[in-house]
Amino acid sequence: MKNYKSNNLGFFGKLSEIRKWILVLFMAFIFFWIFNYFTKSKDSSTIEYDTNLIQTQIKNVGKLVVTEGHFAEVITYKDKKETYIPGLSFDKKALVVVNADVTVSFDLSLVTYDIDAKNKIVTITNIPKEEIKISPDLKYYNTESSTFNEFKGEDYNKINKIVKENLAKKIEKSSLKSNAQNRLLSELSKILILTNSMGWTLSYKGNVIKSDTDFQINLSN
Structure with missing residues (x-):
């Protein structure tokens, strides 16, 4: 009877560990997506800013x-x-x-x-x-x-x-x-x-x- 309980506890422990890793991977994906999104947005804004600045300078010239x-x-x-x-x-x-x-x-x-x-x-x-x-x-x-x-x-x-x-x-x-x-x-x-x-x-x-x-x-x- 004790062996059965210990086996059950080991199984649920492993299941809990898998859930932790799934949660970690999921959170890592979310952070990666957020980082990638804001990074791309920043690059786009920078290029747009650069383009406008160059156009303004040429206009001033x-x-x-x-x-x-x-x-x-x-x-x-x-x-x-x-x-x-x-x-x-x-x-x-x-x-x-x-x-x-x-x-x-x-x-x-x-x-x-x-x-x-x-x-x-x-x-x-x-x-x-x-x-x-x-x-x-x-x-x-x-x-x-x-x-x-x-x-x-x-x-x-x-x-x-x-x-x-x-x-x-x-x-x-x-x-x-x-x-x-x-x-x-x-x-x-x-x-x-x-x-x-x-x-x-x-x-x-x-x-x-x-x-x-x-x-x-x-x-x-």
């Missing part, structure tokens, strides 16, 4: 970057109207003093980009070309003309065209465009600094941008 310069030159405009009489012509000429204000600008609101939140990659898809604006102030001196070859509107238009062509050549040889590009790179580097600090990758034209130098190389291509 999206302004008009303007570099200004001043150029001056003196040109002599001449025009000759030949006649049927050899050696006889009607001439007109003018000394033109040019002072011009020039601006080189980048409208960074036109920068376009794609954000790959899953892989944490920001890809700049377009950086606008520079816009060059030339505003010349022309003053005419020593203007000479004749009745048969007077100054007309087309002459002033021609002079204005010549002036802008000459100024365009001067701008190309000057440091104005490179200074404007340096300011552009300074603004774009803010996006680079932000993505690096957040563990994201910045890409442009299929290349990973790791420094301002990478931007400079890509912009010149």
